Amino acid sequence: MALLDIHLLGSAPLRARSGEVATVDDAIRQFIDDLFETMDAAEGVGLAANQVGVTQRVAVVGVEDDRFAMINPVITSVEGRVRAEEGCLSIPGIYGEVTRPERIVLEALDRDGQPYRRELEGYVARAVQHEVDHLDGVIFLDHLSLLKRELLLRRWKKDHRGEPLIRKVSPEGGKKR
Secondary structure (H helix, E strand, O other), X not given: OOOOXXXXXXXXXXXXXXXXXXXXXXXXXXXXXXXXXXXXXXXXXXXXXXXXXXXXXXXXXXXXXXXXXXXXXXXXXXXXXXXXXXXXXXOOOOOEEEEEOOEEEEEXXXXXXXXXXXXXXXXXXXHHHHHHHXXXXXXXXXXXXXXXXXXXXHHHHHHOOOOOOEEOOOOOOOOOO
């Protein structure tokens, strides 16, 4: 397994819609393992392929003991509304209150290419929606009011002016190596 570099706000893959995975093979399974390892080292609860510069519809989620991969995920049903704070490994230090459906139905392929369907709610449902958004080129800031989004973007640009658009992750927990 390998730790992957995380692309930060401003990096082009974060705004690209990821393409479907045609075949689930050993390379995809290895990539999923690398996503999990990177997510864990960066202390996240989800990680999408385009956050590491790969525009394929692959993401992982790990909320408490519920850990799973999603290949070509589709949210087929939503219910309820709940507002909660979100952050993102690609925009460290920036948080915002996002309203999302409280319950969802997810359909995807697992790491072996087998289709599955899960009814999810709460924090894990929020994490799945956040990662599926990434695969569509959407970041959580896009769900905020224009005023709040502009304020947070200005702060991000000021705090990170001149810095690289890629963050190295170390096994010690998300620190630069």
